[in-house]
Amino acid sequence: MKDDLSSSSNAEPNSKENKEENCSEEFSFGFEKVSASTKQKRVNTVFTNVANEYDLMNDLMSLGTHRLFKRMLIEVSGINPGDQILDLAGGTGDVADLIYRTVGNTGQITIADPNLQMIEIGRDRLLDAGACNVSTCVCAAEALPFRANTFDKITLSFGFRNFTDQYQAFSEMRRILQPGGSVTILEFTKPKAQLLKNLYAQYRSLWPKLGAFITGDKPSYTYLNDSIEVHLSQEALLEMFRDAGFVNCFYTDLLGGVAAIHKGTKPISD
Numbered sequence: 001m002k003d004d005l006s007s008s009s010n011a012e013p014n015s016k017e018n019k020e021e022n023c024s025e026e027f028s029f030g031f032e033k034v035s036a037s038t039k040q041k042r043v044n045t046v047f048t049n050v051a052n053e054y055d056l057m058n059d060l061m062s063l064g065t066h067r068l069f070k071r072m073l074i075e076v077s078g079i080n081p082g083d084q085i086l087d088l089a090g091g092t093g094d095v096a097d098l099i100y101r102t103v104g105n106t107g108q109i110t111i112a113d114p115n116l117q118m119i120e121i122g123r124d125r126l127l128d129a130g131a132c133n134v135s136t137c138v139c140a141a142e143a144l145p146f147r148a149n150t151f152d153k154i155t156l157s158f159g160f161r162n163f164t165d166q167y168q169a170f171s172e173m174r175r176i177l178q179p180g181g182s183v184t185i186l187e188f189t190k191p192k193a194q195l196l197k198n199l200y201a202q203y204r205s206l207w208p209k210l211g212a213f214i215t216g217d218k219p220s221y222t223y224l225n226d227s228i229e230v231h232l233s234q235e236a237l238l239e240m241f242r243d244a245g246f247v248n249c250f251y252t253d254l255l256g257g258v259a260a261i262h263k264g265t266k267p268i269s270d
């Protein structure tokens with residue numbers, strides 16, 4: 001595996017105007033409103049703290065369902081052998097591993113994530129799987145160090161709600177996709193049925209306690225819970241896809257809306 005860990009971990013948006021705008025802008029860190037740089041630092045600290053137990057906690061909190069959701073993400077993304085694929089916010093590499101198992105040693109898979117501890121686990125996982133066509137890149141979604149029109153597909157699993165500037169991330173994803181290429185996002189959403197919403201909220205309230213027991217780090221799992229609570233609805237995320245200029249956009253709910261998969265395509269004429 002090519003290990004091209006670069007050091008472009010700052011998520012500063014590209015343009016001067018954006019930088020100036022974002023200086024005064026506030027972003028959600030759970031229920032708190034913080035500056036862009038504070039959000040980046042605090043999100044990074046969360047994932048540094050949880051990296052070693054991240055996969056175990058995912059299995060425990062989701063009772064294994066995240067594995068099923070990720071398989072559906074791969075299915076919906078329509079990855080083909082030979083594709084050039086970016087797994088954005090790729091973390092500990094389980095999605096990249098599924099992509100690798102789907103396409104084998106054809107094409108090229110890149111795992112991008114600003115958190116070094118998470119991506120190192122991902123790199124090791126893919127090395128252990130014997131992948132020779134996977135590279136890693138330490139970078140944030142808001143400033144992707146790739147040329148325009150590079151990737152056939154982007155997959156993004158449970159990372160989007162952690163982004164600081166989600167509009168900038170969409171603009172970057174569109175830039176680096178080939179015309180006709182697609183972004184498929186798996187993310188926590190909001191169940192529509194009130195009963196399920198209430199039950200799910202009660203179930204999620206156990207996560208910080210479980211996090212404290214397994215990792216000794218309650219605040220990181222409180223953030224996880226809060227970030228789900230303040231995250232966009234399915235319809236709002238669909239609207240963002242459209243606003244960012246993607247076409248053929250749709251979403252499908254998973255487990256009654258506990259999570260959803262959204263997909264959009266970069267216009268051929270781009």
Ligand SMILES: C[S@@+](CC[C@H](N)C(=O)[O-])C[C@H]1O[C@@H](n2cnc3c(N)ncnc32)[C@H](O)[C@@H]1O
Nearest residue numbers: 047089090091115118140141157158159162163
């Ligand atoms: C909940 S984990 C998801 C990891 C993996 N994709 C999965 O589904 O298990 C969220 C990941 O998003 C990454 N992340 C946070 N902010 C980011 C940003 N601005 N750009 C790209 N990735 C980011 C974190 O470092 C973390 O690895």
